[in-house]
Amino acid sequence: MSKRLVQDLDDLRLQLADLKIHIPIEEDLAVLGQSVAIGQRRTPNALAVHPMEGADGERDGSPSELTFRRYRRFAAGGAGLLWTEAVAVVPEGRANPRQLYLHDENVDGFKQLVEEVKRTAREACGHEPLLIAQLTHSGRYSKPSGQPAPMIAYHNEYLDQASKLDQVEYTLASDAYLDGLIEAFRHAAKLARDDGFDGVDIKCCHGYLFAELLSAYHREGKYGGDYQGRTRLLREIVQKVHEDQGADFLVGVRLNLYDGLPQPWGWGATTDGEIDFAEPERLIKDLVQDGAAIFNATAGNPYYQPHINRPYTSGGYEPPEDRLVGIERLLHLSGKMQKAAGEIPVVGVGFSYLRAAAPYVAAAAVRDGSMRMAGFGRLSFANPNFAKDILERGKLEPSTVCTACSGCTKLMRAGQITGCIVRDPYYRDLYRSLVKQGLV
Numbered sequence: 001m002s003k004r005l006v007q008d009l010d011d012l013r014l015q016l017a018d019l020k021i022h023i024p025i026e027e028d029l030a031v032l033g034q035s036v037a038i039g040q041r042r043t044p045n046a047l048a049v050h051p052m053e054g055a056d057g058e059r060d061g062s063p064s065e066l067t068f069r070r071y072r073r074f075a076a077g078g079a080g081l082l083w084t085e086a087v088a089v090v091p092e093g094r095a096n097p098r099q100l101y102l103h104d105e106n107v108d109g110f111k112q113l114v115e116e117v118k119r120t121a122r123e124a125c126g127h128e129p130l131l132i133a134q135l136t137h138s139g140r141y142s143k144p145s146g147q148p149a150p151m152i153a154y155h156n157e158y159l160d161q162a163s164k165l166d167q168v169e170y171t172l173a174s175d176a177y178l179d180g181l182i183e184a185f186r187h188a189a190k191l192a193r194d195d196g197f198d199g200v201d202i203k204c205c206h207g208y209l210f211a212e213l214l215s216a217y218h219r220e221g222k223y224g225g226d227y228q229g230r231t232r233l234l235r236e237i238v239q240k241v242h243e244d245q246g247a248d249f250l251v252g253v254r255l256n257l258y259d260g261l262p263q264p265w266g267w268g269a270t271t272d273g274e275i276d277f278a279e280p281e282r283l284i285k286d287l288v289q290d291g292a293a294i295f296n297a298t299a300g301n302p303y304y305q306p307h308i309n310r311p312y313t314s315g316g317y318e319p320p321e322d323r324l325v326g327i328e329r330l331l332h333l334s335g336k337m338q339k340a341a342g343e344i345p346v347v348g349v350g351f352s353y354l355r356a357a358a359p360y361v362a363a364a365a366v367r368d369g370s371m372r373m374a375g376f377g378r379l380s381f382a383n384p385n386f387a388k389d390i391l392e393r394g395k396l397e398p399s400t401v402c403t404a405c406s407g408c409t410k411l412m413r414a415g416q417i418t419g420c421i422v423r424d425p426y427y428r429d430l431y432r433s434l435v436k437q438g439l440v
């Protein structure tokens with residue numbers, strides 16, 4: 001499988017021709033500077049920072065000085081939408097002891113974060129981005145004290161083995177427990193609104209609890225089995241938050257569109273493991289009726305098949321396909337989501353791996369309507385200024401792009417705070433010292 005890096009636009013064109021795959025390209029980037037209507041609000045441009053966990057919160061879940069640093073840098077970078085990293089709403093659902101966790105006792109810390117983001121952006125760019133808080137329950141990947149404490153929706157033939165469920169104590173989430181989460185998410189959404197966020201995301205992706213429920217074909221009771229049962233919890237929370245908070249507060253969903261595992265162990269897939277968009281399409285349309293005002297596209301499980309989730313240059317294993325095939329899949333899924341969502345905007349995914357050629361693919365995707373906004377994950381760690389660079393300088397310098405080296409993930413999996421180990425000296429030095437100590 002080719003590991004050739006994408007050097008620039010010409011090189012991307014050559015590689016696409018070699019592979020005989022189509023990824024759209026537009027050299028005029030103006031469309032990325034256009035404002036996007038989301039519910040009753042508007043973004044200043046069509047570029048978004050995707051959720052990227054820094055694992056640097058305080059023990060009580062409040063944003064720390066490092067969290068403030070990351071979001072200040074995003075704010076000054078000019079993107080029109082900042083979709084925050086995963087924020088837990090119950091302590092047992094934290095993915096690590098430093099995951100952000102919003103609760104009654106720390107609302108002020110989050111409020112300061114929102115105020116600082118908006119002030120920084122106003123001063124640096126003359127506009128404010130929209131801010132969406134991603135609310136989560138980490139389910140199978142919960143590690144609130146640093147040790148695995150999985151809370152699973154059902155036994156999954158593939159994931160149970162990978163999660164080593166035979167070696168750790170785990171909980172099978174009961175219906176009563178899931179019922180209780182409805183109130184927990186409603187309350188967290190209220191706190192987020194009080195803090196000044198423009199909206200919340202009910203995170204439903206990457207193998208975490210709500211995403212796992214979507215493939216809970218073998219779960220008994222009201223939260224499993226047929227389509228209604230498997231989507232019940234997500235839909236009920238979206239409906240309730242929308243009713244509670246009204247139309248001027250955005251309810252969003254970051255939704256897995258394809259798990260990459262065969263049905264009945266994966267969602268959005270045939271029994272052979274190929275993409276089957278029938279249920280994701282139905283759910284997107286239902287969520288629009290339920291009050292969702294924005295979607296964020298994604299796929300795969302970063303703990304099990306990271307190449308589907310974020311094509312990389314080097315990572316845990318050699319992917320079974322060319323990296324650009326993975327990018328094509330993410331763009332294709334984003335486009336299918338936008339089609340199903342109609343007028344409701346979708347933030348698309350699949351750009352960081354494209355390096356300096358990314359803006360031209362993003363511009364084509366927005367221009368041809370296959371997404372309203374282009375979102376960048378790893379690039380925002382490598383170059384938080386990416387939106388300004390694209391909109392004001394008309395390009396990304398090769399020396400500032402993400403190298404898709406998986407260094408940020410390595411830090412996180414080692415239980416450390418995370419950022420870009422190539423472009424950000426703070427994390428580069430941290431990484432080097434951890435390597436010396438044998439900790440990564």
Ligand SMILES: Cc1cc2nc3c(=O)[nH]c(=O)nc-3n(C[C@H](O)[C@H](O)[C@H](O)COP(=O)(O)O)c2cc1C
Pocket residue numbers: 050051052053054084085086134203205254298309310311349350351352353375376377378379408409412418
């Ligand atoms: C270190 C790291 C942390 C991430 N944290 C989150 C997160 O908190 N929530 C989420 O939905 N996705 C998270 N993601 C996934 C990204 O948002 C994004 O979907 C993925 O990196 C692919 O986009 P990219 O190619 O632009 O990086 C994370 C990815 C990485 C590498």
